[in-house]
Amino acid sequence: MIKSCWNAPGPASFTLDGTTHIWLISLEPDNPDELNRYLSATELGRANRFAFDKHRRHFIAAHAQLRIILGNYLDARADSLSFEQNSYGKPFIKNFPLYFNISHSNLLGLIAVNGKHDVGVDIEWNRPNFNELRIADRFFSATETKQLYALPAELQKKAFFNCWSRKEAYIKARGKGLAIPLDQFQVSLRPDEPAEIISTEHDPIAAKEWKLAQIVPDEQYSGAVVVNQKDLILEFWDGKLLTSI
Numbered sequence: 001m002i003k004s005c006w007n008a009p010g011p012a013s014f015t016l017d018g019t020t021h022i023w024l025i026s027l028e029p030d031n032p033d034e035l036n037r038y039l040s041a042t043e044l045g046r047a048n049r050f051a052f053d054k055h056r057r058h059f060i061a062a063h064a065q066l067r068i069i070l071g072n073y074l075d076a077r078a079d080s081l082s083f084e085q086n087s088y089g090k091p092f093i094k095n096f097p098l099y100f101n102i103s104h105s106n107l108l109g110l111i112a113v114n115g116k117h118d119v120g121v122d123i124e125w126n127r128p129n130f131n132e133l134r135i136a137d138r139f140f141s142a143t144e145t146k147q148l149y150a151l152p153a154e155l156q157k158k159a160f161f162n163c164w165s166r167k168e169a170y171i172k173a174r175g176k177g178l179a180i181p182l183d184q185f186q187v188s189l190r191p192d193e194p195a196e197i198i199s200t201e202h203d204p205i206a207a208k209e210w211k212l213a214q215i216v217p218d219e220q221y222s223g224a225v226v227v228n229q230k231d232l233i234l235e236f237w238d239g240k241l242l243t244s245i
């Protein structure tokens, strides 16, 4: 599995021109204490409700970096952005022509940004000691589960997290979360096959209208992005280097 190539950001990395930008962020940045000041009172309230300090720090890191990145696109101060949510919880910024989505898992996060089309992104840490087949039985479609079981044991973990991240990216792009039944659409999962939405039984035309691409954040992580756009052009930016601009 070849890692996505993450480019060092510069002023040009905030021009979209029909492309989708994918930002890789660290949830354990070098400057955690400087990040609180970007968050709203509501976000800080959410952060402070986590039982574990690690989760509080990761939440602050993710949301501060989301604000810094979006603020650069919008030429606005990061702490001035005001987020709203659709009725399923998908955040958006009112009156700004920017589509975005964020995902975080273990130590890393991904942020996807598009200027014209809805987007969903997902990152999944390929956690060890995880019962992939049991989770697949519960959530994947019958075809996906069958394909997973048919693979050699050493490929099953990667295939499972391919499938999970692709299904999550799709439901996040659609903005409806688990209101779309996870067994009512199929994605590819085999490590030797391209990432694609195979079929969308819950909304048959969607398989043609929404495009899926694989993202490889790091060896121990799987990632995927789905965009409501026929031609998907991705650019990858290393958000860990952003504070140095």
Ligand SMILES: CC(C)(COP(=O)(O)OP(=O)(O)OC[C@H]1O[C@@H](n2cnc3c(N)ncnc32)[C@H](O)[C@@H]1OP(=O)(O)O)[C@@H](O)C(=O)NCCC(=O)NCCS
Residues within 6 Å of the ligand: 059, 062, 088, 089, 090, 091, 101, 102, 103, 104, 105, 120, 121, 122, 123, 139, 163, 164, 167, 168, 171, 172, 173, 174, 175, 176, 177, 178, 182
């Ligand atoms: C909330 C959900 C949208 C994603 O949750 P998740 O995968 O645990 O978390 P991620 O880190 O990928 O994404 C969380 C972010 O998505 C965004 N989000 C929330 N609701 C959303 C929605 N309806 N649509 C798109 N994005 C949404 C938020 O920005 C959220 O960030 P925050 O929690 O820091 O505010 C939802 O799909 C979910 O609960 N999924 C779990 C489903 C599951 O059990 N899958 C099993 C294997 S397929």
